[in-house]
Amino acid sequence: SQQGEEDPQALSIQEGENATMNCSYKTSINNLQWYRQNSGRGLVHLILIRSNEREKHSGRLRVTLDTSKKSSSLLITASRAADTASYFCATLRLIQGAQKLVFGQGTRLTINP
Amino acid sequence: ETGVTQSPTHLIKTRGQQVTLRCSSQSGHNTVSWYQQALGQGPQFIFQYYREEENGRGNFPPRFSGLQFPNYSSELNVNALELDDSALYLCASSLRTGSYEQYFGPGTRLTVT
Secondary structure: OOOOEEEOOEEEEEOOOOEEEEEEOOOOOOEEEEEEEOOOOOEEEEEEEEOOOOEEEEOOEEEEEEOOOOEEEEEEOOOOHHHOEEEEEEEEEEEOOEEEEEEOOOEEEEEEO | OOOOEEEOOEEEEOOOOOEEEEEEOOOOOOEEEEEEEOOOOOOEEEEEEEOOEEEEEOOOOOOEEEEEOOOOOEEEEEOOOOHHHOEEEEEEEEOOOOOOOOEEOOOEEEEEO
């Protein structure tokens, strides 16, 4: 089952604008991660935010985490055509000794030139 | 590039057949996880291997099985293929201890007809 829900499911904006994607999750977490996936290929790790952090930056990416609301957001500033991709949030769960990532359904982001 | 490779890139099989997918982990990583991603969905955890043993499994039937070899490369085997097995199969390698980040390969697109 999916741990979280991304919102919106699809987002289309003009190049140069900012894109914000939201993620909600259901259980307590140690950290939350964001991944990018281009055209149904492999996932690329973008950023990890720990449960004791509220905000984290990496280049044009800004991630926030609100553990009281069990939600996170990913902001991409000054978007570029190359940012067109699907974005997933994921939480790490321990199952039978294995560390598994539990993903949401993703936000499909399209940047229009 | 994450250094994780998968083969083949695409595969078409007939219902009832068996398939083997392969993954080569990033150098130094001793843990490999397999995920199934249906179209338009987030990846779902199949199982994880550590030091050649399965140490956790998601909600997948026994006809999904795997192997991890001493060089940490891995195989995913699926028997008695069903139409719903059509998906992108992703492997991810990681360090067993103290690492939250998993490095994904580009995936194998399996189509079952």
